[in-house]
Amino acid sequence: MTLTWMDGLLFLAFVLTVLGVSLYAGKKGRSSEDYFLAGRRLTWPLIGFSLIAANISTEHFVGMAGQAFGETGLAIASYEWMSAVTLVVVAWFLLPRFLSAGIYTMPEFLEYRYDTTTRSIMASYMMVAYVVVLLATVVYSGAVALNAVFGISGMFETRFGMESEQAHFWALVASIWIIGIIAGAYTTYGGLSSVVWADLLQCSALLLGAGIVLYYGLQTLGEGSVLGGWQKFTSMHTDKLHVVRPWNDPNMPWIAVFVGGL
Structure with missing residues (x-):
């Protein structure tokens, strides 16, 4: 499949829309409360979309989808199911206590409970883990x-007469810089308000795109019939459709997911 100029134009328009909306949302306030807490003006739909968007990325569309296609199957989604349970527990029991105490981050809670040294250790650990493990992936x-x-x-x-491996390497480097510069621009400029509005647009696009891919994928598999594609898929890959694996499964034992997820 070859991309046309229209595909590139639509992609550029979406990127510019995200940048424009994010930068506009981030210019409303200049205080530290506006920057880090969005001036406490966020409504629950925006917060909800931002939470979902924070858990949907290329890590899932590329990495988790690849694992689901492999031996793990749908059991890879167990992490997300457990996250839903954890979020409910936090929202009902922990979050009200944090808010009443004026606590907004986990390092801040550790400072409240222990001391500033504990807070600094936790903040440093989370930053290193986030950058090295999650963000890099x-x-x-x-x-x-x-x-x-x-x-x-x-x-x-x-254009540059490079060998295949060299061109692939520098293409990845350039792509990483492009992603980093675009995301860093609106995040640094507008703070949390920019991030939340960008999450709203990106999450909507990701969910819509995932639905379209699923629809046309099943339609292609079923030779024109979505229902036929689903029936064919479920009959061909029954071993991959188990969300809960045995306790001694080498890839995704249920007890590890349950305990680790919580």
Whole structure:
């Protein structure tokens, strides 16, 4: 499949829309409360979309989808099911106590409970873990997707006369920089308000895109029939449709997911 100029135009329009809305939302206030807490003006739909968007990324569309296609199957979604349970527990029992005490972050809670040294240790650990483990994975998988969709490595081969492996490497580097610069621009400028509004747009696009891919994928598998595609899929891959695996499963034992998820 070859992308047309219309595909590139739509992608650019979406990126500019996200940037524009995010930067506009972030310019409403300049105080530290506006920057870090969005001036306490966020409504529950925005907060909900932001929570969902924080758990949907290329890590899921590329990484988790690949694991689901492999031996793990739908059991890889167990992490998300357990996250839903955990969020309900936090919302009902812990969050009201945090808010009444004026606590907004876990390091802040540790300072409230212990001391500033404990807070600093926790904050440093979370920052390193987030950057090295989560953020690196998300940005890299996003670069892989960007390169695959737009054929950036092919452009590098043609324009700069690079070998295939070299072009692929520099295409990933360029894609990572593109993603980092765009996301960093509105995040640094507008703070939490910009992030939340960007999450709203991006989450809507991701959910809509996932639904479209699912529909046309099943339609193609069923040779024109979505229902036929679903029946064919479920009959061909019954071993991959178990969300809960045995306790001694080598890849995703249910007890590890249950305890680790909580």
